[in-house]
Amino acid sequence: LNRIKASGLKLRFCTNETQATRENFVKKLQGLGFDISVDEVTAPAPAACRILKERGLRPHLLVHDDLIPEFAEIDKANPNCVVIGDAAENFTYANLNEAFRVLIGMEKPVLISLGRGRYYKETDGLKLDVGAYMKALEYACDVQAEVVGKPAKMFFESALVEMGVTPQEAIMIGDDIVNDVGGAQQCGMRAVQVRTGKYRPCDENHPYVKPDAYVDNLAEAVDIILQQL
């Protein structure tokens, strides 16, 4: 990371994190020794806020408590849409019914989902991710959610605009074959898959996503990028 920054290349962190504000997400990474600041992060909640403002939407929030501060400046009175994130313990029967009632009460229900992940692993086991609850509300209200976050094309486009570069000038480095590599490529960017984290050997036979390159770790990706400057 430090070598990329020293080279003068523009850099952006694209995360689907919706259990914490960018502030807390950045603090955590800083604690791990990363040189990162809030204004270098592209995340679903601020992307959703931009959409809400542009379209005059007032959300009913079904999100994690720790994410609520990201929506501080958004008008939430008389909601005319529902925003769903990985609400974790907030995915109660009562909260799901409430979000459903708000949605079904609209003439044309608008559901915005901060991701479409199926599940993820925590220390105490696998957990259903926001995508599963999104599907439940989609089915109940016969509506299609608008997904913010990777792999949505608009999410990568936001990151490019924030950096002020074209897709052809950018390269995505990520461990997730569909959300990172596939999403970036659909946006016209090149994408490298890192063989760490979420990477699985079977990703290399993925039916429709093929990375432009593989690297064994982030340092190797940086080597290759800097060599080609």
Place this chain on the structure above:
Amino acid sequence: LNRIKASGLKLRFCTNETQATRENFVKKLQGLGFDISVDEVTAPAPAACRILKERGLRPHLLVHDDLIPEFAEIDKANPNCVVIGDAAENFTYANLNEAFRVLIGMEKPVLISLGRGRYYKETDGLKLDVGAYMKALEYACDVQAEVVGKPAKMFFESALVEMGVTPQEAIMIGDDIVNDVGGAQQCGMRAVQVRTGKYRPCDENHPYVKPDAYVDNLAEAVDIILQQL
């Protein structure tokens, strides 16, 4: 109902009720003055039990507490499938994650759903029905649930077998255009929609289900049936 029974015609009550055992369901109807007994009721839980026994399946149950006695005789050790019903207050974050973990841990996940309803109304408002939670688990595990209950063809076939009649000899009377009328017709039965309960005038323009007749109430349906004997 009494006139049908007096005529000697065979009769069967087909319900998607999964928040109570047949015993309690029947008690409630008896309390309302209906002449009905447990062995006249076709319901999703006993239908699911038949499937479980036939296929040697041991369920992990995500159902309403009041439905659990229906599964008393079923082996539930080392589950190799998940059965989901309208669990209502049992649809907690923890219970949904647990059912998900059981499913995703199987080589070939088997999910049996006691219905596919989207939502229903209670005195305190609309509630998400089992179908929404079924969709969440289907998406998370990339599996298709096997639906027991109306409008599943197999459910109506069970009722016909229990009565010992062919589809051509039977007639379904119900208020739900898709679950009652559509389901029975797919099974080769004729079906009458009653303009009470769930009936909505827009049902009469339904895109793909057309009842064989409409009646204003159950008594009118009985009149017509008895006239044609």
